[in-house]
Amino acid sequence: MINISEVLETNNMIEKENLDVRTITMGISLLDCADSDLDKVNEKIYDKITTKAKDLLKVGQEIEREYGIPIVNKRISITPISLVGANACKEPKDYVSIAKTLDQAAKTVGVNFIGGYSALVSKGMTKSEEYLIRSIPEAMSVTERVCSSVNLGSTKTGINMDAVRLMGDIILDTAELTKENDSLGCAKLVVFCNAPDDNPFMAGAFHGVTEADCIINVGVSGPGVVKTALEKAKGADFGTLCETIKKTAFKITRVGQLVAQEASKRLNVPFGIVDLSLAPTPAIGDSIAEIFEVMGLEKAGAPGTTAALALLNDQVKKGGVMASSYVGGLSGAFIPVSEDQSMIDAVQAGALTLEKLEAMTCVCSVGLDMIAIPGDTKATTISGIIADEMAIGMVNQKTTAVRIIPVIGKNVGDMAQFGGLLGYAPIMPVNSFDCAEFVNRGGRIPAPIHSFKN
Structure with a gap:
């Protein structure tokens, strides 16, 4: 059972570390x-x-x-x-x-x-x-x-x-x-x-055909809380680092579980899942990239970034599944460029490229997210980027996604403004070598050999 004392324990997280429940999704x-x-x-x-x-x-x-x-x-x-x-x-x-x-x-x-x-x-x-x-x-x-x-x-x-x-x-x-x-x-x-049926986060949320007539799903968020906890473990070994993330994710998820149960009871709608993804915002300190910096990387994109993200993602999941009986959706760490101030800074500093982001999607919760590219990028190039990301998800048996924004009239170095939680983003360069002949072949890339598990 969840009681009010567990909520009171998180007051400091809410007031000073940007902890919030990102969404109640019906x-x-x-x-x-x-x-x-x-x-x-x-x-x-x-x-x-x-x-x-x-x-x-x-x-x-x-x-x-x-x-x-x-x-x-x-x-x-x-x-x-x-x-x-x-x-x-x-x-x-x-x-x-x-x-x-x-x-x-x-x-x-x-x-x-x-x-x-x-x-x-x-x-x-x-x-x-x-x-x-x-x-x-x-x-x-x-x-x-x-x-x-x-x-x-x-x-x-x-x-x-x-x-x-x-x-x-x-x-x-x-x-x-x-x-x-x-x-x-x-x-x-x-x-x-590999889109999940129960994702509460936009833009990818839909109510899968395996679901009940009406349910409540909750998505929590707390990069700032994790960052603050890790600051207290500065210089510690990886074992301590993992324990710190895991315990913090547990507390964050308990808040989401409480909200989900309360909303379910008051609306008389069954509780579905808690999605324990760490979703950043443009607010200072509410950043996945800053977690990397606290871990010891100069900037997101530096060598070691993919390993740091893999560690973070895994420990968030391990802590979260102990806090709720029904964890689902995407659950892990999001890396949207436009919604994370330190990710934006890393792009502008030249530390973070589209290719490095693609490598990071092998171990994060989703994929290439909220990335602005030149408006004159060819459709076949966008399709090639999508195909690469789909292949990562297919082969690794995980959810991957692409939310890419070719900003018409803008080029590399310009800034796109989206407003609110969507933030703003620098226009990132895209590999200009042609892939049209490949993506225009048509048909279907077959499932990998390890898909045959019946």
Whole structure:
């Protein structure tokens, strides 16, 4: 059982070390909203979301007040819309109408984001799934709170290279349609390999078909807490370093477990999982890169960075799983460039490159995240970057993702401004050697040999 004394123990973390619950995310199944009539689909979707989530914001605010725990975001994840709209949507613009309905429902209940404008195409695409994917640029440009994701590969199925190639064009088109805001639409769009069904974090959240009708998932965060704890272990050996991270992750996760249980009880919705990812913010001190510096690296990207991230990720998971019976989602350490001030500093200092970030994704929670690149980058180059990241996830049996932002009209050395938790990012150079012939081959990269485990 969790009691108030455990929460009081974290007061200093909250007040001085940027500890927060990053999100309460209500997962809602929309499978029962499917219909052959598009108007009825939209009506059912709006009614179900606004009914199920009507008290989500209020309950989140009540828990914040009563326990003194900041809950930064209240969000909703839904069944991948390509499944819900398959029978009614006959062209991309039909899906855009659903995106507008989702946006309106999110505004009605007061959540920050709604995730699940998604398609799962790791082995192949139906015509309807292709319509959804082709609708993404317009959908991201005409909505404020809708987030989109596409799962392009898995360890079990391999990588759908037709979809990878298509997503290069879709990302560029999304950037072009939102160029007045530094191509912000791409910050709401992510592609995955091995996407989890229960991720509460945006932009990749969706409510998987294996989930119950409605659940509560919570995502915690606390890079600043881990950094402060490690400062007290300066000069200690790796064993001490690991123990310090593990114990700190345990305390952070207990806070998330408390919030999840309270939200579940008050909303009368089953508790799903706690995602114990360390998610940085632009706030000074709330940084994964600063953890590396406390560990002994001059800057993120220095030799040893991948080893430091592997250690951090593993110990966060080990501490977290002892604190909650139901840990899920992504869980580990995020490395988004734009949302971490010290990562930005490392890029500007020349310590951190796109290639080093790719190496780090072999051991982090997700992948290439919130990376701004020149707006004139070719679609095939973006597809090549995606293919590399999907391959890392497929072969290593882990979730990997790409959230990359070609900022139209900007080049290396310029700065892109995204605002809020999304922060800002320097435009990073991209390898300019051509990969078009490779990504244009079409078909599917097969699953690795170790996928055959039946």
